[in-house]
């Protein structure tokens with residue numbers, strides 16, 4: 001039977017026409033448009049569109065969320081599963097919420113502006129941001145850092161991010177019950193999945209037994225609207241120093257420290273995927289310290305909660321590293337080598353450090 005699903009190329013052409021009509025300045029002839037190729041990411045297919053006039057340029061980004069994760073078959077935009085559609089709707093809903101509630105008085109940290117959602121294509125249209133990836137600046141600053149140096153431009157960006165996130169959290173802050181049991185249960189389940197993937201069971205058992213000693217940790221906590229996508233790789237900075245944030249992901253009521261831990265772990269894996277990883281595993285801790293210090297200001301910092309949730313996040317990333325490794329079409333021996341020399345030692349070292357900070 002013939003496959004009647006539209007091809008990526010067909011969808012691309014239809015979207016270019018539709019987006020030009022609905023979201024770009026009126027009467028832009030198709031011949032004056034510029035547009036980029038389809039970019040395949042782990043969780044979406046994207047492309048940009050631009051119109052320039054004498055004054056400057058304006059453009060949009062078209063993003064079709066989909067769980068692709070290195071699976072060739074999933075690189076075809078259609079069909080979209082219910083989960084893909086949920087991914088798109090959740091992200092668009094978050095962007096609309098942020099366009100109303102992200103604090104605008106600290107205008108130099110902004111979320112990308114949503115322009116619309118084309119349901120038939122699961123396509124989110126946002127204003128295009130003309131800026132550089134902040135994580136590249138962070139790598140450069142971290143590598144040039146000298147022992148005596150106190151702060152650099154990346155510390156400043158980290159402080160601004162901490163302050164802006166804190167203001168956003170305060171828009172819906174409420175006291176809530178600290179349910180350590182449920183957290184420990186989720187972490188233990190992640191641990192058993194890691195063991196089933198082949199992670200040394202002695203290490204996994206050690207984590208689980210340490211977690212069990214925390215069941216009595218009684219703490220006053222706060223919940224708020226948290227952003228699943230608050231990730232250092234989604235921070236951009238333009239030539240005027242304006243910070244832009246992309247891809248907030250799904251919003252969820254959760255502990256404020258959940259966003260902090262998520263962000264911290266994305267910083268810890270700053271050198272992943274680059275050759276520098278063999279020289280420097282994680283950036284200097286002063287960067288995350290700048291972020292946390294300005295997040296908390298004069299408020300009481302819940303270090304134990306941050307530590308515990310950081311371990312939770314590390315476990316999730318570790319599990320994801322295995323999922324990605326399995327999806328890669330590399331020879332088995334290469335995968336095994338990476339697992340033993342790169343993935344497992346990194347996460348064990350990170351988790352051991354956090355467990356030591358957590359104390360007993």
Ligand SMILES: Nc1ncnc2c1ncn2[C@@H]1O[C@H](COP(=O)(O)OP(=O)(O)OP(=O)(O)O)[C@@H](O)[C@H]1O
Pocket residue numbers: 041042043044045046060061063112126127128129130234246247
């Ligand atoms: N509005 C925008 N302006 C400029 N660039 C954008 C915009 N939206 C997306 N991009 C570019 O597309 C990339 C992927 O976008 P995004 O992070 O939203 O998708 P994703 O599916 O989460 O991808 P990944 O899995 O790589 O994180 C970004 O890193 C950025 O380079």
Ligand SMILES: [Mg+2]
Pocket residue numbers: 234247
């Ligand atoms: Mg992303």
